[in-house]
Amino acid sequence: MTVATVETDAEGFLVDPRQWTPELAEEIARENGVPELTPAHWLVVNFMRERFLETGTAPTIRSLGKESGVSVRELYQLFPKGPAKLAAKIAGIPKPHGCM
Amino acid sequence: MVAAPGAASLRVMAVKQIVILGGGTGGTMTANRLRRRLDAGEAAIHVVDRDDRHVYQPGLLLVPFGLADARRITRPRRRQLRRGIRFHESEVAWVDLDARTVALADGARLRYDALVVATGARLQPEETDGLTGPGWNERTFTFYTPEGATALAGALRRFDRGRLVVNLVDMPIKCPVAPLEFAFLADWYLRRRGVRRDVEIAYVTPLDGAFTQPVASAALASLLTAKEIELVTEFNAGEVDGAGGVLTSFDGRTVDFDLLVTVPLHGGAAYVARSPRLGDALGFVPTKRDTLQTLADPSVFALGDAADVPTSKAGSVTHFEAEVLADNVVRHLAGATLDPAYDGHANCFVETGFRKALLIDFNYATEPLPGRFPTAVGPLSLLHESYLNHLGKLALQWAYWHVLLPGHDLPLVGARMPTAGKKEVTAR
Numbered sequence: 001m002t003v004a005t006v007e008t009d010a011e012g013f014l015v016d017p018r019q020w021t022p023e024l025a026e027e028i029a030r031e032n033g034v035p036e037l038t039p040a041h042w043l044v045v046n047f048m049r050e051r052f053l054e055t056g057t058a059p060t061i062r063s064l065g066k067e068s069g070v071s072v073r074e075l076y077q078l079f080p081k082g083p084a085k086l087a088a089k090i091a092g093i094p095k096p097h098g099c100m
Numbered sequence: 101m102v103a104a105p106g107a108a109s110l111r112v113m114a115v116k117q118i119v120i121l122g123g124g125t126g127g128t129m130t131a132n133r134l135r136r137r138l139d140a141g142e143a144a145i146h147v148v149d150r151d152d153r154h155v156y157q158p159g160l161l162l163v164p165f166g167l168a169d170a171r172r173i174t175r176p177r178r179r180q181l182r183r184g185i186r187f188h189e190s191e192v193a194w195v196d197l198d199a200r201t202v203a204l205a206d207g208a209r210l211r212y213d214a215l216v217v218a219t220g221a222r223l224q225p226e227e228t229d230g231l232t233g234p235g236w237n238e239r240t241f242t243f244y245t246p247e248g249a250t251a252l253a254g255a256l257r258r259f260d261r262g263r264l265v266v267n268l269v270d271m272p273i274k275c276p277v278a279p280l281e282f283a284f285l286a287d288w289y290l291r292r293r294g295v296r297r298d299v300e301i302a303y304v305t306p307l308d309g310a311f312t313q314p315v316a317s318a319a320l321a322s323l324l325t326a327k328e329i330e331l332v333t334e335f336n337a338g339e340v341d342g343a344g345g346v347l348t349s350f351d352g353r354t355v356d357f358d359l360l361v362t363v364p365l366h367g368g369a370a371y372v373a374r375s376p377r378l379g380d381a382l383g384f385v386p387t388k389r390d391t392l393q394t395l396a397d398p399s400v401f402a403l404g405d406a407a408d409v410p411t412s413k414a415g416s417v418t419h420f421e422a423e424v425l426a427d428n429v430v431r432h433l434a435g436a437t438l439d440p441a442y443d444g445h446a447n448c449f450v451e452t453g454f455r456k457a458l459l460i461d462f463n464y465a466t467e468p469l470p471g472r473f474p475t476a477v478g479p480l481s482l483l484h485e486s487y488l489n490h491l492g493k494l495a496l497q498w499a500y501w502h503v504l505l506p507g508h509d510l511p512l513v514g515a516r517m518p519t520a521g522k523k524e525v526t527a528r
Contacts, residue, residue, distance in 0.1 A: 057410070060271070061270070062365070062382060063381045063382060066381040066382070072336075072338070072350060073338065076350040076351050080351060081334070082334060
């Protein structure tokens with residue numbers, strides 16, 4: 001499975017989270033300016049994915065910071081610009097919708 | 101399965117104990133609705149709050165501009181409750197879901213058959229580095245508290261040149277349109293004072309647009325442009341230097357200010373974290389979005405800002421929820437099936453200055469759309485500025501104390517979102 005063969009939306013988020021594979025995650029990361037996924041990246045990506053599959057919604061950056069053990073500041077270092085969005089994209093789950 | 105009987109015909113056996121935590125918008129509406137539905141032989145109703153000050157929160161937006169006085173939008177909580185409702189003035193220590201008991205900080209224990217969590221959201225300015233340090237309430241303010249709004253009124257009166265920055269730190273916040281309304285009203289206020297040309301206004305948000313929903317976001321962004329307010333998006337404020345006047349994002353961008361109006365981070369009430377299984381990491385209560393029963397326990401319900409349902413934290417939402425929640429509490433006590441009737445309906449007037457406002461109306465499935473909204477006095481225009489909408493917003497304060505809190509319905513404005521009058525459009 002490569003990014004070229006899975007269906008993504010206009011912003012590059014996977015349409016079907018079931019098509020996700022760890023290899024795909026690495027490819028999406030590289031395309032989005034994260035050359036290598038370190039154990040810290042994986043911790044966040046796996047946390048995002050598990051939480052989404054469990055609850056149907058992606059965690060916000062604040063709850064990530066409180067629950068994943070990775071502080072908000074570190075999250076920005078791992079996933080520059082928008083950690084919630086970028087980590088969701090790499091985790092193969094839909095773009096987090098801001099609360100209303 | 102036997103279909104649920106109409107809730108009106110349900111009878112509750114023996115005297116049930118209903119405990120409602122929070123005597124604000126949601127708690128008061130719920131208590132009054134339940135007291136009308138259940139007589140003293142059916143249920144004892146308790147409301148707990150840590151103080152006796154009920155603030156009409158939409159009025160806080162007007163205080164910084166001298167359009168309202170914080171003391172005049174505050175009334176005693178207990179006076180908004182019908183006869184036959186017991187009011188306890190105490191902090192909540194914790195909730196014990198297994199023992200179905202609420203422990204109050206004053207030592208009392210309240211056992212419940214049904215518990216309603218209506219303790220709203222708590223401001224957490226201390227969670228942003230530097231925000232409550234030097235400059236707090238001198239150069240950096242929030243209008244989300246009566247004290248903050250009053251202090252800001254003084255600062256705005258004296259403000260005649262420089263850079264005014266309106267920032268919301270992160271979602272979720274109460275009344276997500278309020279910071280935009282503040283920016284619009286600030287533009288109007290400074291123009292009226294003749295100093296607008298010497299003041300820059302910037303609206304700085306962590307969202308990728310002016311608002312969360314695409315069609316409304318586009319409409320509100322054009323209003324910002326028309327009013328010459330700079331829009332800075334995807335800015336997650338991580339640090340505030342109140343003395344130096346610099347806001348820094350987590351990714352290292354900076355925004356300078358002479359006056360900062362912030363909407364701080366929000367979390368749930370502190371006791372939620374002290375109550376095992378009740379809340380999430382932010383202290384909000386995971387709640388089923390249609391019945392308003394919590395995920396933690398079938399005898400516990402939540403509404404308003406305290407609940408984590410995916411709609412706005414706003415008074416209108418709470419009002420619509422109260423209608424569904426009160427009905428479901430009665431059903432629960434009678435052992436009947438709950439009614440999944442709440443559709444996420446929200447209805448908000450957005451003040452835009454110059455005695456105009458626009459109206460947005462939406463639910464879980466339908467984003468705010470343009471068109472017309474049916475009311476008893478005629479249609480109001482949606483997503484479009486009008487004087488009539490402004491009058492609607494002003495009328496709301498009277499309706500709040502006299503119609504909504506007592507638990508009555510507004511004619512034609514029900515829990516379910518009306519679809520008639522809305523125009524299907526998509527954001528470009």
